[in-house]
Amino acid sequence: MAEHPAYPVGLRLAGRRVVVLGGGQVAQRRLPALIAAGADILLVSPGATPSVEAMADAGEITWARRGYEDGDLADAWYALIATSDPEANTRASAEAERHRVWCVRSDDADRATAWTPATGHSEGVTVAVLTTDARGRDPRHTAAIRDAVVEGLRDGTLVAPHHRTRTPGVWLVGGGPGDPDLITVRGRRLLAEADVVIADRLGPRDLLAELPPHVEVIDAAKIPYGRYMAQEAINNALIEHAGQGKAVVRLKGGDPFVFGRGMEEVQALTEAGIPCTVVPGISSSISVPGAAGIPVTHRGVAHEFTVVSGHVAPDDERSLVDWPALAKLTGTLVVLMGVDKIGKIAETLVAHGRSPDTPVALIQEGTTAAQRRVDATLATVAETVRTEDVKPPAVIVIGEVVRVGPEPAA
CATH class of the missing domain: 3.40.50.720 (NAD(P)-binding Rossmann-like Domain)
Known part of the structure; x- marks a missing residue:
């Protein structure tokens, strides 16, 4: 035998x-x-x-x-x-x-x-690997082959196209905070199988270079105060390409439903009768502070954290944030899209009771090769942003957790 x-x-x-x-x-x-x-x-x-x-x-x-x-x-x-x-x-x-x-x-x-057998799974496929030579069974080698195949299927480096007719639709993929390795394995696999990719500026751009030549990439970049593709135009592009029977990936930075306007796109697709699947992503609100050595919660320091949008100032009538209430919290405050409004935000928090000595960290281009961290306090952050020339995208962390980790490099 x-x-x-x-x-x-x-x-x-x-x-x-x-x-x-x-x-x-x-x-x-x-x-x-x-x-x-x-x-x-x-x-x-x-x-x-x-x-x-x-x-x-x-x-x-x-x-x-x-x-x-x-x-x-x-x-x-x-x-x-x-x-x-x-x-x-x-x-x-x-x-x-x-x-x-x-x-x-x-x-x-x-x-x-x-x-x-050494088995692994990827989107409805089970990969099972057996050693064919009974006299030379090597479980580690078998497992290594299994891992290589499954990883390739998951991250899209091993592409196995579907040959049966696929249901056309849109996959709303959260690309994570910027590092291409931080997209989910499902998101990366869907990118490899896409016919069309409509990508945001804050999505993991390096992944676009890995796409096959036949994939159409549409730039939906929304650059603050510069060129942008209106949300309605993005919705129409999604509907148009999916309506042609194509597999469309809408690639967003972070998570689609954390200040990503993902639900607006889901609603537009639903009204048009286009099936849409949401693939969650790693939100920059937690991952970027973590990459900079800052925990958003820490035992004995912060028992809660709050994530808010800072794209409009606290005194702007469009703001839906209760800034006076946030000033009374003792936990961590994470502000996204707030670099140019941080002076007004800090002023409002101090005016409603937050100590001016509260530490603040600004993490620019988090998780990418260009990441840098700039530290300040609520009293000094506005001037620090100017003198250090902090630019978006940057995640702002306000609270004692900023002092928990190791001292940032000079």
Whole structure:
């Protein structure tokens, strides 16, 4: 048998009895996939890890709290033998052979009738890798191949186009704070499969260079006080291209629903009958301070954080922010799009009770190679922005958490 490679097959275990012997680390790793497959799982083991015990407590598996007994595998379709008792493993393996139950043994793969492949998942595809040479099985090599394939499918470097007709629509993708590595794996995969990408200025621009030549890239940059593509025009472009049966990715910076006007686009697409899927992104309101060494919460320092838009000044009638109430909070205040209004914001916070000595950090171009951090206080921040020539995009953090991390480099 050792001279022949294993025959790969996908087992459909939904509603079928699977017996797992042993409640240790092997069972802890293998049980979630068996549960996801819908198997009727019997765990036979006198003890179990806390994670396995939690699965039993949740009703995901049935736990017989004892050692293996002859007859345990009689009604099984599949068995996983993973006890620390070699004699029990041998007896159970023999029973599986008698009852023609496919059996995996964690202690002796050569005596098993089935092997567990290294598996991974990406958008409805399961990648399973087996070593074909039974005499030279190398689990680490097999896992490395699995990881490379799955990672390629997830990040779009391994493109496998769909050949069946796809439902046209729009994917509203949050690109994260700027570093191309901080987009979600789903977002990166969708970019690789897109026919059209409509991208914001604050999206991860480096990813656009990786797109295949046939992908149409539309610049929807909204540069403050400069050239811009009106929101209505963006909505129309989304509807037009999706209406032509194309896969359209709307690439935004941060998260689409955090001051990203994402819902306006969803509403326009819904009214036009165009399906839209939102792919959340990492918001710069948390990630950029983190990249600069600032936690937005910290035990004993800040038990809450508030994120506000600073694109209009506190005394502007269009402002929906209750600045006097924010001044009374003791936690962290994160201001987005507020560089040119920070003087008025600081003045308002101090006027309503916030200490002028409250520390402030401005993180410009956060998570990118151009990132820099400038520190000030509410009393000095307006002048600091001028003298240090701080430009948007920059995330502003106000509160004692600014002093928690290591001192910023000079």
